[in-house]
Amino acid sequence: MKIDTMFRHAREAFKSLKRNTWMTFAAVSAVAVTLLIFGFFLVFAFNINYLSKELDQQVAIRASIVPGASADDIEQLQKQIEQNPEVKSVTFIPKAQGLQQLKAQLGEDSKILEGLEGEENPLPDTLVIVPQNPQRIEELANKVKAHNLIEHEDHGDGVTDKLLDFSSLVRNVVLVFGLGLAVLAAFLISNTIKLTIFARRREIEIMRLVGASNWFIRWPFFIEGAFIGMLGAVFPVIIVLAFYKAALNVLTDGSQYSFIKMLPMMPLSLYVAALTTFLGVLIGIWGSVISIRRFLRV
């Protein structure tokens, strides 16, 4: 297409947006409200996703080895478990190291462990087994337990399961809800475009009569829809990111190592801005497609 023509389409689109200021304002607001909700869900979804990945990494079977097993036996057992394709990694933690870790976790309260070093250490030697697929940890745990060198096994007693279930549920809810909102916004935009098409129906009629191609007629409306979508994305992005920054400060004191795990501002802000704008433009164009089809019958 000629550059000249493209400029003309853009000019027509902006003229029409300006001419119908109030309708433009209404459509942009409708998109903004939708995208605002979408934006909040987006940061939520990103964080849930992040959290569940973190959880996945923490999902592991802690298998304690019967006391008195020889180092050779343990090494052999470790190799045997590693060969299972369901297993991602196996780490051997001797009881002395286990005690150190426990002390570190307890921090100031570690005093109660004093005097338990060396021969008095009540902890067993442990194998930490990380599964390939956290969802199938139960199966793997049963296999590991069956081994006669394993005295006891612990994989979180279903707590991790429930967390995983919850996070995938949230993800699905977000997806369905987001989709519904997008459809709603597209229809709101399509109504706006319909009004501007209505205002320009004589122009379209004449364009059709003198033989303008369908694309020539469509372009200004596409640009109009896309621009409404883009404009509608600006405020939601700003608001969502401002809220997220505040939440980040309050909940984590701005530190990455706090109890509550949250994604840092960067690159999350870029993702949110890009995705929200993209969705805005998409529903804008979609809205204009819906409304212009009827007017273009040949």
Next chain:
Amino acid sequence: MRKVIAVIEMHDVWKVYPNGVEALRGIDVRIDQGEFCYVVGPSGAGKSTFIKLMYREEKPSSGVILINGVNVKRVRDWKIPYLRRKIGVVFQDYKLLPHLTAYENVAFAMEAIEAPRRKIRSRVQEVLELVGLADRMNALPSQLSGGEQQRVSIARAIVNNPGFLIADEPTGNLDPENSWDIMYLLEEINARGTTVVMATHNKEIVNTMRKRVIAIENGVIVRDEDQGEYGYED
């Protein structure tokens, strides 16, 4: 001898609307290049449908229509615009864009088919001179008389050199003096080689400026004569 090409050919064309009305019932007609032809008949006889079939605003229910030798049924929807570029249409109510000047209204038709800007300026000037409105080209439609508005609409219809001009009651809203101006203009356009088909209710014009007359009644062509007469009393 030069071969005469048919601009419009219709063979056994029927048009039945979804509500069951049979607007046209078996139309056979041929209009050759360079002809000037009136379409007459009572209101509701099928004139409008007949005209609309010619620029593919309506599709026939059955039968074959050839426009410039092309079977309309075989033309894909997205190619219809290119078919229309060879046809100019003028209406009773002018259909001008009120917020554009006379010049812009005519230029609009060239912009719509993406003509180069330099060409637009000279060509629009040229047709506005042809219709006698070169000095009024910066006026808005609301500042022009009915006759002048219709001349702008004719300029717009011929600016892309269509070769075939369809006029649906072009003098319907005009007083006799302006009507005659329009008729002389159409005759001149015809004299330059453009085929003209004009639906009309104007008895005086048809009986004075003698041309071929096609009369339609109840969806059927009842009369088709060269140098014909209007033949009705309304």
